Amino acid sequence: MAVTVEGIMSQASENAKFEAQFMANAKIALEAAENVTKYSIAELYRLLYDNSVVGNPAYWKTPPPPDYKPGTLKKGWRISFSGFRDGDGQFTSASSIVQNHGMSLSINGGTKTAYIFNNTPYLERIEYQGWSKQAPNGFVRLAILRFTSIVDGNAAKFRTK
Amino acid sequence: MAIFADIQNGLASKLNELNDLIVDWENTKYKGNEGKVRIHPQLASAQSTLRDTSGTQENPGFLQIDVYVPLGSGTKSLTSVIDNIYDLFKNQILEVGSTKIYIRQISRGPSYRSDSCYVGVVDVYYTCYD
Numbered sequence: 001m002a003v004t005v006e007g008i009m010s011q012a013s014e015n016a017k018f019e020a021q022f023m024a025n026a027k028i029a030l031e032a033a034e035n036v037t038k039y040s041i042a043e044l045y046r047l048l049y050d051n052s053v054v055g056n057p058a059y060w061k062t063p064p065p066p067d068y069k070p071g072t073l074k075k076g077w078r079i080s081f082s083g084f085r086d087g088d089g090q091f092t093s094a095s096s097i098v099q100n101h102g103m104s105l106s107i108n109g110g111t112k113t114a115y116i117f118n119n120t121p122y123l124e125r126i127e128y129q130g131w132s133k134q135a136p137n138g139f140v141r142l143a144i145l146r147f148t149s150i151v152d153g154n155a156a157k158f159r160t161k
Numbered sequence: 162m163a164i165f166a167d168i169q170n171g172l173a174s175k176l177n178e179l180n181d182l183i184v185d186w187e188n189t190k191y192k193g194n195e196g197k198v199r200i201h202p203q204l205a206s207a208q209s210t211l212r213d214t215s216g217t218q219e220n221p222g223f224l225q226i227d228v229y230v231p232l233g234s235g236t237k238s239l240t241s242v243i244d245n246i247y248d249l250f251k252n253q254i255l256e257v258g259s260t261k262i263y264i265r266q267i268s269r270g271p272s273y274r275s276d277s278c279y280v281g282v283v284d285v286y287y288t289c290y291d
Contacts, residue, residue, distance in 0.1 A: 098271070101271075124271055124273075128225070128270050128271060128273075128282050129273070130203075136203075137203060137205035137225065138205070141205070141223060141284065142205060142207045142208075145207035145221045145222070145223070145286070146207060146208055146210075146221075149210040149219070
């Protein structure tokens with residue numbers, strides 16, 4: 001087979017085309033993967049927020065204090081991509097959240113890690129000790145169990161063609 | 162197929178293999194177990210999801226097992242019971258009729274102190290397909 005300048009130029013052009021096509025596809029795939037991660041984490045966060053029990057004095061044996069406002073647990077959920085940060089933007093740690101009887105989880109999504117946590121000091125009692133009649137088995141672990149199907153659903157949604 | 166009854170029966174039967182432990186089953190009144198090492202299981206089923214177009218359903222959930230050890234008996238007895246539960250369920254596939262219950266994970270939750278006991282929590286996570 002004869003090697004010609006035209007042949008080499010043509011092959012180089014084909015290679016460049018292939019590389020451009022490959023890079024474009026890789027970009028689409030990476031964007032899709034990032035969307036799956038982003039939307040799945042957001043959905044888990046929303047699930048935790050939505051399923052958080054809200055104090056209902058009708059269930060209580062003693063009347064609530066006069067200034068009682070329900071919803072502390074629900075409002076206590078935080079999400080961050082730069083470590084565990086409390087409401088003032090100061091860093092805290094998973095161990096300090098556990099010491100405070102709150103709950104935390106970190107999800108490694110490839111390029112980013114999401115930190116979801118709640119520092120409300122009675123969350124552990126609601127989750128593990130059956131302190132809420134509205135959620136006697138807690139709600140955090142049940143939400144986390146849905147995470148795989150949430151990721152599967154988003155993977156199907158953002159699948160590249 | 163009674164999938165949820167099968168899950169409950171499968172996990173309860175397995176737990177019954179811990180012969181020397183007192184089990185306070187759910188919704189059953191017990192007397193005289195205070196001050197003794199005992200366990201209390203509670204089943205929590207998560208939302209089922211459709212796995213494929215042939216209609217296979219995935220039914221996940223967990224069995225929370227509270228381990229009660231009298232105060233003053235030392236945390237070693239608590240850890241020992243938790244280890245026994247861990248060994249009992251680890252890597253198991255439980256079968257009830259044609260239902261298979263896959264044990265996915267066993268994790269230890271927070272421990273706490275109640276009036277007369279030290280309590281440890283073990284979660285046994287399962288998945289069952291139907």
